[in-house]
Amino acid sequence: MKIIATAMTVSTLIFGQAALSQDVDAGKKVFKKCKACHKIGEGAKNSTGPVLTNVVGRTAGTYEGYKYSKTLKAAKEAGLVWDTDNLASYIENPKNYMKALLNNKKAKPKMSFKLKDAQKRADVVAYVASFSQPMEAEMPATQTVVKSDVMAPTGGICVQNASRSAYFFVAEGENGVRVTKQLEPNEVLCTPEIPNGTKGSVSVFETEDHFEGCTRLVKANTVEQMMRYSEFDRCLWTSNAG
Numbered sequence: 368m369k370i371i372a373t374a375m376t377v378s379t380l381i382f383g384q385a386a387l388s389q390d391v392d393a394g395k396k397v398f399k400k401c402k403a404c405h406k407i408g409e410g411a412k413n414s415t416g417p418v419l420t421n422v423v424g425r426t427a428g429t430y431e432g433y434k435y436s437k438t439l440k441a442a443k444e445a446g447l448v449w450d451t452d453n454l455a456s457y458i459e460n461p462k463n464y465m466k467a468l469l470n471n472k473k474a475k476p477k478m479s480f481k482l483k484d485a486q487k488r489a490d491v492v493a494y495v496a497s498f499s500q501p502m503e504a505e506m507p508a509t510q511t512v513v514k515s516d517v518m519a520p521t522g523g524i525c526v527q528n529a530s531r532s533a534y535f536f537v538a539e540g541e542n543g544v545r546v547t548k549q550l551e552p553n554e555v556l557c558t559p560e561i562p563n564g565t566k567g568s569v570s571v572f573e574t575e576d577h578f579e580g581c582t583r584l585v586k587a588n589t590v591e592q593m594m595r596y597s598e599f600d601r602c603l604w605t606s607n608a609g
């Protein structure tokens with residue numbers, strides 16, 4: 368049965384979900400500990416720590432008006448963007464996390480608080496993330512263009528649903544960048560730009576948890592169109608139409 372990785376597996380990787388379940392309500396309780404130093408939600412102001420509203424998807428060390436440590440400024444220079452995974456690692460042990468990230472034994476973030484319990488971390492991160500923009504924060508890579516005449520705008524791997532029904536699509540570059548989305552007819556899904564001259568692949572599945580869809584190898588900067596769906600790799604694509 369295992370023909371290729373299922374679409375489910377792919378999306379689980381994309382969303383970066385830890386194996387632990389995440390409970391926003393439980394996270395609210397855990398957040399009481401953070402509240403000693405952090406405010407979150409509408410009207411929140413900086414206190415001992417910076418405001419955490421919209422922190423998922425934000426570059427580290429950039430909340431306006433907060434005086435960050437040298438360490439957080441260095442993390443910002445290093446391009447650290449908070450997501451649910453690195454947030455969980457950071458709150459486990461901010462100092463160790465920053466030491467490893469910056470490869471600097473002297474790294475010393477101002478946050479001394481540590482949260483050892485993995486389940487509590489997962490929960491509190493889910494709670495914090497619920498105050499951030501959903502999806503975009505986790506998947507800055509996805510770009511969908513709802514116009515059929517837009518051809519390969521991004522230098523990435525693109526796939527268009529040129530059939531008459533909605534299907535679940537995956538586009539990925541050989542450099543590992545990968546995006547997934549349920550596409551309505553005519554919608555296009557692209558990865559971000561991939562290195563010149565490299566390739567990738569596009570796949571389609573009947574639904575997100577179907578197995579035997581179709582996959583085509585494609586070049587960057589073209590839009591592969593899926594014209595007719597038929598499982599077990601019998602779909603009709605632009606590149607096998609003629």
Ligand code: HEC
Pocket residue numbers: 397398400401402403404405415416417419422426427428429430434435436437438439449454458475476477478479480482491495
């Ligand atoms: C004792 C005070 C304190 C507690 C408790 C605390 N923090 Fe912090 N936190 C800080 C300080 C101070 C900073 C700024 C770090 C720096 O500049 O080095 C910070 C920074 C952060 C950042 C980086 C924000 C940014 O803008 O880059 C995140 C994320 C964060 N804390 C999350 C949490 C979470 C989640 C909890 C609860 C599990 C928590 N903190 C508990 C004091 C605290």
